[in-house]
Amino acid sequence: MSFERGDTFSTSVLPGETPSEDQFSEVIKAFKRFILEFRINNNFIYRDQLRENILLHEYKLTVNSEHLISYHDELNKKLTDDPAEMIPLFEQAITEIAKRIAYISSDEAPSSFPICQLILLSNDHRISIRDLDAEHISKIVKISGIIISASTLHSKATEVTLMCRNCRHTMKMKIQSSFGVPQIPNKCQAPPQPNGAKSDCPPEPYIIVHDKSKFIDQQVLKLQETTDMIPVGEMPRHILLSVDRYLCNRVVPGTRCDVVGIYSIYQSRVKSSGSANNAAIRNPYMKVLGIQTESDLITGGGLNNVFSEEEEEEFLTLSRMPDLYERFSRSIAPSIYGNTDMKKAITCLLFGGSKKVLPDGMRLRGDINVLLLGDPGTAKSQLLKFVEKVSPIAIYTSGKGSSAAGLTASVQRDQATGDFYLEGGAMVLADGGVVCIDEFDKMREEDRVAIHEAMEQQTISIAKAGITTVLNSRTSVLAAANPVFGRYDDSRSAGENIDFQTTILSRFDMIFIVKDEHNAQRDIAIAKHVMNVHANGGSAEEQSEGEIPIEKMKRYIQYCRAKCAPRLSMEAAEMLSSHFVSIRKEVKQKESYSSERSSIPITVRQLEAIVRIAESLAKMELSPVAAERHVEEAIRLFNASTMQAINSENADSAQLTGQITRIEAEIKRRLPIGWSTSYSTLRRQFVDRGRYTQAALEKALTILERKESIQFRHQRMSVFRCGV
Incomplete structure (x- = not known):
């Protein structure tokens, strides 16, 4: 049975299939010999692995392409050149051996024995997502990136049973395991009646009988380039991945992985029948054959973690x-x-x-968060850029261009099914690394509050559009910010210069x-x-x-x-x-x-x-x-x-308090009750001569006003002391 060959068949056998079937049987025998005979240090690794999987009721076999090359180079070349034709034969060979392992003879195996899945891993050179072109279509390629979204699990039909609504003619049709819309015949395929009369079945006569159809689990992933792969000034590219059976639910958003699969194309849904140009366009996707993540120890080359x-x-x-x-x-x-x-x-x-x-299940973070706050021109942004380069996992973002959803996670709607799914933001994608947030002070307060949980509990709780879940964000935060007034004002306290809430500062x-202090040396x-x-x-x-x-x-x-x-x-x-x-x-x-x-x-x-x-x-x-x-x-x-x-x-607060006390006493001494003076005169006497700061004068006048000992007229153009 093939999950990729999209042919339709009835009870009769098409003529001319015998030669190709003979060739197929030879290929199947070659794959069988590889599984049964390949060994390393007298260990039959694939035969033993398949036996262990069958005992665990896991009908799969993980194969390294390097082993197939060393055993039979020509067989590997056929697999690479025509994977859509060879992979079903490989899976058929695995299934026949699995039946022999599970049962004494293949005749005793039930008809419902599942098709074993081939999981292919490779140590080949990775191809960048932006380098994939038409030459790679229908070829096995290996790409790497970061998973940014994962759909819910759904059932995909591999073989459907069709029945005509009028004449009750039934037929079976195999469906390609891809994103494409299945091409159901628009006319009844019933054979002509013995008397030569034609059936008067209407157009689009077939309906799907779900009880007699076969389904497999399928999941849709979205893989995006990592930041070190993106050229300067370019948008990150992404590609859709189709995974099925035992490859489902293997990765979550934020996982960095290598993917081996068949680069394919599919026909998207055409909204209007008159758009012939859109109908001729095919969208790329990848039919995944194997996923290598950081935790995989099957091969020795996953993500440079060995x-x-x-x-x-x-x-x-x-x-x-x-x-x-x-x-x-x-x-x-x-x-x-x-x-x-x-x-x-x-x-x-x-x-x-x-x-x-x-012991009670509480988790304590080990990641360190650092805030750099200071004057412009003190190389804060350059330090953040360097950390992005030197950290194994890092994402750089700017506070002004970042929203709460962009930092945590956003809810997207699947265009095909209409279901909602989560797409991870910067804190999720940098799981296990560093998030560099520049211009931290330019963020909106509600966006800054969104990362409170991510900075301390290192999780992101989502409750949107019927989705209630918790995502991991085990990441360090390196933030750079400017003071409130652009430059650090020594006449004001640190709290007035920082202007961040205590909740974020404590994290x-x-x-x-x-400070950009002036020092000659x-x-x-x-x-x-x-x-x-x-x-x-x-x-x-x-x-x-x-x-x-x-x-x-x-x-x-x-x-x-x-x-x-x-x-x-x-x-x-x-x-x-x-x-x-x-x-x-x-x-x-x-x-x-x-x-x-x-x-x-x-x-x-x-x-x-x-x-x-x-x-x-x-x-x-x-x-x-x-x-x-x-x-x-x-x-x-x-x-x-x-x-x-x-x-x-x-120190700043104590110095400011001392200045305020002296200014208050001096104003009371110079300005008797009932007298007035101009505000500019006070500023010239106290501030312009360098005796006190502008902030100290303003604070002193505010305190005196609160005590009702002075009054302001015409927006502080004049100051009048009226007494208590």
């Missing part, structure tokens, strides 16, 4: 280097001068901490405030560095430091994340707990002095953040335990980022 012995030895040697942490942080965007602590924080973000599942493990060093980069493409000093190449960094990050999951030692945990208590006490004292709560909170989340940073430092060294030295560096990084932002906020 490391050679030479690579492992090289990585182990690298992990033993005493200055690995410094070298790795220097290798983060070497063309950017300074920002040492920011680069070290990004290094920790790339490696990540250890995910934990508690960032490290918050860096980057630093400006000279930056100018020399930038000129050197523009003139030579990189400084000789940096090149002599032996920086790690990007590809090696990417593979090492991948290796550490796959092989190592460190835990805190008891001594390190004791040190960390005592430090957390002390910083909570310190923050509480400062808040009591300034009478204002900090906009950057210190909660248990920040304690977990330091734990994750320490674990990432241990993971970088492939150490199973995070020791005290790792905790010390984690505390130093946390103090250099989040705690420094809190301290600067408290």
